[in-house]
Amino acid sequence: MKEKQHRQLNGTVVSDKMQKTVVVAVERLKLNEKYKKYFKTTKKFKAHDEKGEYHTGDKVVIEETRPMSKEKRWKVINKI
Numbered sequence: 001m002k003e004k005q006h007r008q009l010n011g012t013v014v015s016d017k018m019q020k021t022v023v024v025a026v027e028r029l030k031l032n033e034k035y036k037k038y039f040k041t042t043k044k045f046k047a048h049d050e051k052g053e054y055h056t057g058d059k060v061v062i063e064e065t066r067p068m069s070k071e072k073r074w075k076v077i078n079k080i
Contacts, residue, residue, distance in 0.1 A: 010080065014044065019073040021072060022049045023028050024062050047074040054079065 011026035029038045059080040
């Protein structure tokens with residue numbers, strides 16, 4: 001049986017004040033339908049960081065996982 005491939009995103013750690021959790025901001029380009037111009041949008045995800053090794057400003061890869069708390073559904077894989 002094959003293991004399911006989980007979604008991965010690249011982002012920047014914007015907060016590391018919680019225990020075992022970091023907030024990662026993921027920036028995307030979206031297309032405006034009317035004017036056909038691209039613009040940046042940012043979404044923040046709470047991600048699990050077991051050892052507390054990632055700090056504000058680090059570029060990281062996060063991966064989708066089972067729900068770990070009310071808002072935490074991602075875990076940090078590695079630093080870029």
